[in-house]
Amino acid sequence: MTGPPGELFAVLPNDIDDAAAPSGGNRYDREVCTGLTTLGWAVRELAAHGAWPGPHGADLAALGALLSGLPAGALTLVDGLVASCSPGVLAAHAARLRLVVLVHMPFGDTDPAARPAEHRSLHAAEAIVTTSDWTRRRLLELYDLPVGRIHVATPGADPAPVAAGSDGARSGAPALLCVAVVGRHKGHDVLVEALARVADLAWTCVCAGSLERDPAFVAALTARVDALALGDRLRLAGPKTRTELDDLYAGADLLVHPSLGETYGMVAAEALARGIPVLGTTAKGLPEAVGRGPGLLVPPGDAGALAGALRDWLGDGALRHRLRVAALERRGTLTGWDVTARTISDTLRGLPDRAAGSGHCGAGLARN
Structure with a gap:
């Protein structure tokens, strides 16, 4: 991608801002969307309603309708909680959309039954972003993906005052x-x-x-x-x-x-x-x-x-x-969420431009 950042559609689980169910994945998604907006991306958040990662047929149909409503050639970041269990939907749109999957955790790591679906979903993506080097290595072990397709953007850590600890606590206990x-x-x-x-x-x-x-x-x-x-x-x-x-x-x-x-x-x-x-x-x-x-x-x-x-x-x-x-x-060595967002932004900008509606090598789910 050349020129300034453009439009990005972010397909996210529908509960990422639910204060009653906080999670690291939800926090990551929110920080990244905020950071990409700050960097100039026009981020369009789309809530994927469903029982992820165990969707019903109606959930998958709704996801398909959601992706069908996006313009041809749209750069689309799909949270792995949604993507990994929706291989048929992603494969159906891989040639029309520019799909990037954000993998917080590989479900196939602990559940062999989840591997076929996750394999198909990840091979339908033009790029994959993982939240750690460990996850990147594990995906390569499990799914024989092209090395250059997987990018790492580790979570940020907000600057914070040094903790005083238990000094002065009534109990005196650590x-x-x-x-x-x-x-x-x-x-x-x-x-x-x-x-x-x-x-x-x-x-x-x-x-x-x-x-x-x-x-x-x-x-x-x-x-x-x-x-x-x-x-x-x-x-x-x-x-x-x-x-x-x-x-x-x-x-x-x-x-x-x-x-x-x-x-x-x-x-x-x-x-x-x-x-x-x-x-x-x-x-x-x-x-x-x-x-x-x-x-x-x-x-x-x-x-x-x-x-x-x-x-x-x-x-x-x-x-x-x-x-x-x-x-x-x-x-002193930790980086902030701005670095995480910039890493993902660079990944998105590094994807090759292609004409709207053209195919891509992942659409057929074949190895590169």
Whole structure:
């Protein structure tokens, strides 16, 4: 593309601004749309209503009608939550539209049954944007895509004041913070078991995140917290606004993120932007967000290893100081959302111009 940025149609899940269901993917989409607008793109947001990523037939028909209404040759960015499970719809429009898929997570990574559909969808795209190097590598492993078709735009981290931590708190106990939707995939049950093993030490923990994704899991987790007599020190606080999260980060000494699998780990970057060290897992793309030095990483799903790392951090002042210094250093290397948006803008502008209605090599779903 030559000249100034043009028009971009962004096909997004219909709930990206739902404050009751915050997610990293939704935050990414919103920040990118805002950033691209700032860079001069005329971003036209289109809400794709449906039960993504498990759409009904009516959802797919509505998506097809949505894409049919776009002008021929339109540059169209489709969120992967919608795209990965809609191969027939994308293939039907690949020759007419310039499709770019934004992949937050490859569904085929953990679900082999999802791979055929995701394979077809990604091969229908002119370009693919991923949110981490790990995701890019995984897509190449799974789908034999042309290397040059996949581009990485890591999430940004907003500048933030250095967290004061628990200094001056009434309890005097180190403050642990976990920011994630409460669910088995985020490792909250592993965290509870690990905290029970260090109950002899002083600490408090707040888990901020939606309690609605898996109510049965939340009920079982709450019962387990009560059975372990941790209720006065561990709080499931529910979803928080950005301002409320800022307050929680400001009082935190350590972010604990026991996720079983992250394609990047935006909350880790958010913590590090405040100089807060991270205790996370070696799962997938999370080490990429943490970087070298400002955190402790343990195998996912291992309560014993997580408890051991907690005991080391809680009991070793020199270790806490070293990780804090490293987190402050990592803080200075993080980039903002403006860089994310510029990376995607450069990707979009780098796509070859083609006449409206002409075909493209991905339309036939063949390898390049």
